[in-house]
Amino acid sequence: MSETRPLILVAQPHLAPLLGLLSPQYDVMPLWEDSGRARLAYAEILVTAGEFRLDPAMLEQMAALRLIACFTVGYDGVDLDWARSRGIAVSHAGDANAEDVADHAIGLILAHRRQIVTGDRQLRSGEWTAGAKMLTRSMAGAKLGIVGMGSIGMALAARAEAMRMRVGWWGPRDKPELRWPRAAGLEALARDSDVMVVAAKATESNRGMISAAICEALGPQGLLVNVARGQLVDEDSLIAALREGRLGGAALDVFENEPTPAARWADVPNVVLTPHTGGATQEAVAKMAQMLLANIAAHVAGEPLVSPVA
Known part of the structure; x- marks a missing residue:
């Protein structure tokens, strides 16, 4: 040496x-x-x-x-x-990379809510026919719940407001200085959200915090987005909720095990997936x-x- x-x-x-x-x-x-x-x-x-x-x-x-x-x-x-x-x-x-991860979260929301990936596939497969229009959902007025209001969460909230979304959040510690309302708890945030984005720091104490109950609270019209860590989501419960229609959709950049096996997601409906590239600019x-x-x-x-x- x-x-x-x-x-x-x-x-x-x-x-x-x-x-x-x-x-x-x-x-x-x-x-x-x-x-x-x-x-x-x-x-x-x-x-x-x-x-x-x-x-x-x-x-x-x-x-x-x-x-x-x-x-x-x-x-x-x-x-x-x-x-x-x-x-x-x-x-x-x-x-x-907080700003880039926030950008990616918005991209995932847009991709799922406006069915951008589905539209691309339809066009390439010749399914686009004259007079046929795929109706999607606007960003304006949608209720966004952010789990974890650190640097990524705050950057995301600012972007969401510019897109006329209504922002709420939850984290284990209150931050009275923030202008966005903090929910009484994680399940309450899920019940009150059209889109819920996980942007929290991962610890052993919050492993699997996005549980079957949280998926149920978000509901059959709700969208779960994860740009934090895969371990924060009970992935088996998430997949079951998507297959059974108890959760409307998911847009994921992180997974329980990485690289996640392609076969695990082959028949899971209403998902948009990216390979942990949220902060990789x-x-x-x-x-x-x-x-x-x-x-x-x-x-x-x-x-x-x-x-x-x-």
């Missing part, structure tokens, strides 16, 4: 482009190769995609670890209690890279992290 440059391990293969970004300033090695795994005890910094759970046994071997730097905004794969108990700092990408990824570099540089310099995990 270099005596002048800290050793950084990069955890997942899809983060391989970061090796070239980091190597001019630091000693960097891939954890998915034997050469990287052999240096576990010497690595001061671990770069990871925050949605992936870090192996506790591996972490215990990292005696020199002082910073877990999440390239992503999310950090639910990091055991924060474990890190704090060992004095290990954790950083993430802040709200680097060129601009957002560039911001995430900048945040990663800034957090690592601050750590190495002994300065406060730019975007620490609270």
Whole structure:
């Protein structure tokens, strides 16, 4: 290990482009190769995609670890209690992709509510005939319920208002400073919503919070949109509700297991699906890279992290 440059391990293969970004300033090695795994005890910094759970046994071997730097905004794969108990700092990408995820949520709502994907398929298959019109539903006046009013939720609310939707929300903590009304609870929000968007941070305490009961409350005309984490939705209950007509529709960018098997959704009606691309814009990824570099540089310099995990 270099005596002048800290050793950084990069955890997942899809983060391989970061090796070239980091190597001019630091000693960097891939954890998915034997050469990287052999240096576990010497690595001061671990770069990871925050949605992936870090192996506790591996972490215990990292005696020199002082910073877990999440390239992503999310950090639910990091055991924060474990890190704090060992004095290990954790950083993430802040709200680097919040605006893009909010855009994607609006896109999913439009795609489902205006039947854009269905229309595309009908045209391509020759089903568009003279005089035939597919009636869809307007955005104006629709009641939007947002689960989790953080950076994504607030960006979404502003966009929805511009589209003349009526906005409400629910989260475990009240935010009196917000102008949008907070529902009495999650089920109450579902009952009062035409469209419900899940934009909450995922924790073990809220796993499966979008349950069969919430699907029932949203109802046969309701649309569920998830741009947060797949684990927040009881996926089996969601699929059953869609098949049985107890839920009107779903538009999903995240799934319980990723990549989700195509066969799981082959016969599920009234769904629009995207492969976890809500925050994956060129601009957002560039911001995430900048945040990663800034957090690592601050750590190495002994300065406060730019975007620490609270």
